[in-house]
Amino acid sequence: MYYYILEPAKIVRKSKWQKTVKQKLSDYQIxxxxxxxxxxxxxxxxxxxxxxxxxxxxxVGGSDNFINxxxxxxxxxxxxxxxxxxxxxxxxxxxxxxxxxNLNLKNLDEICLALQQRYFTKFSIGHLEPNKFxxxxxxxxxxxxxxxxxxTSDYQIFTYCYQIIIDSEMxxxxxxxxxxxxxNKLSDIFIDHKxxxxxxxxxxxxxxxxxxxxxxxxxxxxxxxxxxxxISVTRIRNLLNIIVKRGxxxxxxxxxxxx
Amino acid sequence: xxxxxxxxxxxxxxxxNVKLTGTLKDVNDIIVHGKVEGEIESQKLxxxxxxxxxxxPITADQITISGNVNGSVTAHTKFELLPGGNVTGxxxxxxxxxxxxxxxxxxCIMITGNEKNIExxxxxxxxxxxxxxxxxxxx
Numbered sequence: 001m002y003y004y005i006l007e008p009a010k011i012v013r014k015s016k017w018q019k020t021v022k023q024k025l026s027d028y029q030i031x032x033x034x035x036x037x038x039x040x041x042x043x044x045x046x047x048x049x050x051x052x053x054x055x056x057x058x059x060v061g062g063s064d065n066f067i068n069x070x071x072x073x074x075x076x077x078x079x080x081x082x083x084x085x086x087x088x089x090x091x092x093x094x095x096x097x098x099x100x101x102n103l104n105l106k107n108l109d110e111i112c113l114a115l116q117q118r119y120f121t122k123f124s125i126g127h128l129e130p131n132k133f134x135x136x137x138x139x140x141x142x143x144x145x146x147x148x149x150x151x152t153s154d155y156q157i158f159t160y161c162y163q164i165i166i167d168s169e170m171x172x173x174x175x176x177x178x179x180x181x182x183x184n185k186l187s188d189i190f191i192d193h194k195x196x197x198x199x200x201x202x203x204x205x206x207x208x209x210x211x212x213x214x215x216x217x218x219x220x221x222x223x224x225x226x227x228x229x230x231i232s233v234t235r236i237r238n239l240l241n242i243i244v245k246r247g248x249x250x251x252x253x254x255x256x257x258x259x
Numbered sequence: 260x261x262x263x264x265x266x267x268x269x270x271x272x273x274x275x276n277v278k279l280t281g282t283l284k285d286v287n288d289i290i291v292h293g294k295v296e297g298e299i300e301s302q303k304l305x306x307x308x309x310x311x312x313x314x315x316p317i318t319a320d321q322i323t324i325s326g327n328v329n330g331s332v333t334a335h336t337k338f339e340l341l342p343g344g345n346v347t348g349x350x351x352x353x354x355x356x357x358x359x360x361x362x363x364x365x366x367c368i369m370i371t372g373n374e375k376n377i378e379x380x381x382x383x384x385x386x387x388x389x390x391x392x393x394x395x396x397x398x
Contacts (some may be wrong), residue, residue, distance in 0.1 A: 155281025155297065176276035199292060201274035
């Protein structure tokens with residue numbers, strides 16, 4: 001039996017999505033106990049109830065932001081009681097969900113099939129100090145290039161950029177607009193901003209400290225502001241057991257049989 | 260190669276709007292479009308592109324340079340200096356290609372056989388040894 005934690009339906013569309021999910025789960029015969037957080041019952045309380053009932057598989061359904069919040073709460077509980085052996089299933093609801101993209105889950109049927117098979121692997125989690133965690137990438141977004149200083153134990157990066165993305169494996173990408181000359185600035189008026197040439201940098205390390213020269217900047221996780229610069233992020237390796245879909249197995253028919 | 264393709268294929272990319280100081284190490288490829296002040300070390304390929312500059316030693320299996328490098332370069336398999344490239348410092352490699360239009364000022368050591376680890380001696384030390392040798396010959 002699975003323990004489902006679904007995002008509260010604030011809009012009609014979400015309510016319909018919940019019904020569809022429940023129907024699909026029962027079709028795949030993997031229904032279980034459904035819970036929805038509310039002001040009266042927080043995410044932490046719901047998780048503690050699930051643990052007291054000795055559920056070992058928690059399935060979280062909702063937006064990337066909600067999934068990250070539940071995972072963050074789960075890890076905080078896990079640190080208090082490391083004896084819990086929990087397996088987590090995810091049902092992303094966003095159409096452009098980065099979590100779904102990361103897990104290569106294309107539709108609800110694929111998700112249900114993966115949950116039914118309960119094949120899980122260990123995933124690293126990003127730790128935003130002091131007590132926040134992230135599974136989907138952290139994004140620092142600006143309209144224009146601004147000066148950032150990124151430090152690691154080995155090197156220091158000085159850059160003018162408009163976007164910084166850090167995933168849970170501590171892969172850091174920096175996007176900068178190349179528009180130093182007057183002519184390029186002039187061309188901005190006539191050209192769509194998406195078409196402006198950008199330079200991309202990519203780094204990997206165990207820990208990054210990011211600070212901005214021009215005041216503090218918002219750090220987004222799943223569309224929600226969770227911190228402001230300066231921030232310090234690290235990776236916690238192989239912390240969570242997350243249900244993923246099995247690799248595609250190609251059925252190759254014997255040519256002689258076909259003949 | 261487009262930016263997105265480059266990202267997928269390489270380990271570390273230092274973009275043109277980036278200045279990096281310190282030691283940059285990666286098991287995979289390192290591509291430099293910006294400025295690096297410090298050591299670069301890769302087990303695969305290091306590319307220093309046009310308009311990029313590196314002040315410090317570079318060690319890798321293969322090295323391709325079309326920008327500016329001020330420091331010693333050690334390429335275990337192959338070193339290529341492309342037109343417009345400028346290296347000031349010693350080169351240690353097994354296979355050396357310097358194309359027309361490139362600038363190279365320094366000492367070159369060619370690795371022979373299977374040896375990979377060659378200690379590059381300072382110019383002062385090598386000069387001392389040379390003077391010792393000549394003194395011996397005169398005696």
